[in-house]
Amino acid sequence: MLEVAPPPASAGRPAPMVEDAVAEFRPESRALPRFYVWTLGCQMNRSDSEEMAGRLLASGCAEARAMDEADLVVINTCAIREAAEAKVIGRQGELSRLKTANPSLRVVMTGCAVREMDFERLDHRFPAVDLFLRPDQEPELVDRLGLASAQGPVGVTGATTIIGRTAVGVADALSGTRAAAVHAGAVQRHSSVSAWLPIIYGCDKTCTYCIVPFSRGPERSRPFDDVVEEARSIAARGFREVTLLGQNVNSYGHDLEPQPRFQHVRTERWAGRRLELGSKPDLAELIRAIDGLRTADGETAIPRLRFITSHPWDLSDRLIEAMADCPSVCEALHLPVQSGDDAMLRRMGRQYTIEHYRERLDRIRAAVPEIAISTDVIVGFCGETEAQYESTLRLLQAVRYDQVFAAAYSERPGTPATRLPDDVPADVKRRRLNELLALQEPIGLERNRGWLDRTVEVLVDTIVPPRSHDHQDADEPIAPAPRLRAGTEAPGGAPVRLTGRTRQSKLVHLEGPAGWLGSFVDVRIEHAGPYALRGVATSTGAAATAPSANLTA
Numbered sequence: 214m215l216e217v218a219p220p221p222a223s224a225g226r227p228a229p230m231v232e233d234a235v236a237e238f239r240p241e242s243r244a245l246p247r248f249y250v251w252t253l254g255c256q257m258n259r260s261d262s263e264e265m266a267g268r269l270l271a272s273g274c275a276e277a278r279a280m281d282e283a284d285l286v287v288i289n290t291c292a293i294r295e296a297a298e299a300k301v302i303g304r305q306g307e308l309s310r311l312k313t314a315n316p317s318l319r320v321v322m323t324g325c326a327v328r329e330m331d332f333e334r335l336d337h338r339f340p341a342v343d344l345f346l347r348p349d350q351e352p353e354l355v356d357r358l359g360l361a362s363a364q365g366p367v368g369v370t371g372a373t374t375i376i377g378r379t380a381v382g383v384a385d386a387l388s389g390t391r392a393a394a395v396h397a398g399a400v401q402r403h404s405s406v407s408a409w410l411p412i413i414y415g416c417d418k419t420c421t422y423c424i425v426p427f428s429r430g431p432e433r434s435r436p437f438d439d440v441v442e443e444a445r446s447i448a449a450r451g452f453r454e455v456t457l458l459g460q461n462v463n464s465y466g467h468d469l470e471p472q473p474r475f476q477h478v479r480t481e482r483w484a485g486r487r488l489e490l491g492s493k494p495d496l497a498e499l500i501r502a503i504d505g506l507r508t509a510d511g512e513t514a515i516p517r518l519r520f521i522t523s524h525p526w527d528l529s530d531r532l533i534e535a536m537a538d539c540p541s542v543c544e545a546l547h548l549p550v551q552s553g554d555d556a557m558l559r560r561m562g563r564q565y566t567i568e569h570y571r572e573r574l575d576r577i578r579a580a581v582p583e584i585a586i587s588t589d590v591i592v593g594f595c596g597e598t599e600a601q602y603e604s605t606l607r608l609l610q611a612v613r614y615d616q617v618f619a620a621a622y623s624e625r626p627g628t629p630a631t632r633l634p635d636d637v638p639a640d641v642k643r644r645r646l647n648e649l650l651a652l653q654e655p656i657g658l659e660r661n662r663g664w665l666d667r668t669v670e671v672l673v674d675t676i677v678p679p680r681s682h683d684h685q686d687a688d689e690p691i692a693p694a695p696r697l698r699a700g701t702e703a704p705g706g707a708p709v710r711l712t713g714r715t716r717q718s719k720l721v722h723l724e725g726p727a728g729w730l731g732s733f734v735d736v737r738i739e740h741a742g743p744y745a746l747r748g749v750a751t752s753t754g755a756a757a758t759a760p761s762a763n764l765t766a
């Protein structure tokens with residue numbers, strides 16, 4: 214039923230593997246496939262999967278509930294650590310068995326583990342896969358499967374660039390294909406409450422441990438007006454929250470053309486350097502424009518605006534000012550530090566020092582009161598001594614992050630760090646990771662306890678399915694199930710378990726009618742754990758109504 218078409222004529226280099234797949238790709242029936250997208254990795258991947266699923270739905274395919282009910286499995290891979298790739302390798306046997314049971318099943322693999330220009334090696338490691346697509350080739354999915362598409366032509370990729378000694382695909386075409394997908398309504402968003410909005414593809418940083426620049430190529434910013442247009446369509450559909458996505462959103466715009474309307478965007482200063490922005494839009498300009506979208510009654514059209522991820526070296530004064538000025542920008546910032554030691558940061562190629570990093574933190578904490586700060590840390594990077602690792606622990610104690618995402622260093626083939634010995638033994642990495650997480654847990658608890666007895670605005674985004682009621686999440690504070698207060702049995706049905714987030718991105722458990730999904734609810738916090746809060750609704754909040762008809766500029 215599925216035919217894998219060769220790549221478009223002008224699409225860079227041919228993928229030899231695909232030609233072989235075509236030969237064995239004989240239609241079993243004329244029905245369109247039911248597809249299942251298996252997504253690993255970060256929000257960027259999840260956003261890309263929304264676009265692929267949207268394209269498949271627009272071409273008439275239906276979504277399967279599970280992998281074993283599908284005729285087409287799309288695996289959107291992550292390669293950030295070896296374990297992420299191993300997960301996909303580990304399921305090749307299962308996929309092969311599914312293919313034996315269902316001979317028309319086809320498997321497509323894309324995402325960051327597909328980074329070679331030549332797919333031959335991948336063919337050996339992922340034998341169940343019929344078609345490989347690099348991240349920059351994802352818009353070709355529907356055409357390459359020979360599926361009639363309701364959309365216009367996707368255009369072609371085809372640009373390559375050399376990073377180190379590796380040729381990678383370049384996201385030159387993605388801005389155009391994204392805009393077309395949004396225009397055609399071919400993005401299947403994961404939630405009706407909160408939307409992702411990619412603003413910049415790829416990464417220009419050279420963090421020595423990181424595979425992303427090799428998987429996703431150099432940075433390409435989406436045109437300013439395209440992003441604002443997508444935000445407008447997100448607002449018109451009634452989403453309450455938007456998260457701007459990029460590997461380094463803080464460098465948004467540097468590759469765009471200067472324009473007279475941005476002539477006020479000139480020099481930028483922050484600790485350690487001065488930058489000439491030269492009349493190009495930056496992230497500060499972009500969030501001001503999205504924040505400026507208003508309903509007819511003057512409310513922000515999208516009440517909550519977030520962005521991820523911010524590289525500390527590019528966190529500008531202009532951005533901090535915009536965050537402080539814009540009412541929709543949430544009081545939360547993910548600012549990955551990676552290590553608390555300057556020598557390690559140099560070896561990691563992170564560009565900033567701890568002094569610079571902390572200067573940025575002080576500035577943002579002064580400008581945006583009660584901002585929640587989270588970070589990423591790598592332990593056991595090449596040559597990390599016990600004393601250097603302890604500097605990271607001291608940093609955590611001093612900064613008091615709301616949340617820390619920590620990982621043990623995992624060597625990635627082809628990255629600059631492979632030239633350094635990966636010399637911290639696995640058991641030492643593990644011990645450091647566990648110690649660090651144990652140190653952070655009471656800090657997270659202390660930060661969360663600061664919210665006890667306060668009333669916070671929660672955007673309800675999840676109805677907890679009944680079967681997960683049976684056991685208490687490790688994350689949840691141990692507490693008796695809360696009762697709804699009198700007056701909160703609002704229209705919308707019997708109380709169920711709900712979760713939502715505060716503006717500081719704190720996870721809050723509460724009870725209320727399912728009809729509260731997508732609403733802002735005032736919640737009095739009664740219990741705090743290290744990773745989540747629990748509270749009782751004191752109001753039914755604002756209903757999730759689409760402000761479509763009322764949108765102004």
Ligand code: SAH
Nearest residue numbers: 293422423460522549589590620621622623
């Ligand atoms: N662009 C984002 C992060 C993307 S990857 C940024 O710069 O912050 C997410 C996190 O994975 C990184 O912050 C880092 O902590 C971790 N990571 C990346 N490469 C890794 C590796 N080789 N081993 C272990 N952790 C890694």
Ligand code: SF4
Nearest residue numbers: 416418420423425460
């Ligand atoms: Fe990787 Fe560094 Fe780019 Fe983040 S900024 S994606 S860690 S290279």
Ligand code: F3S
Nearest residue numbers: 254255291292293325
């Ligand atoms: Fe993984 Fe690629 Fe994201 S490597 S973390 S899916 S950018």
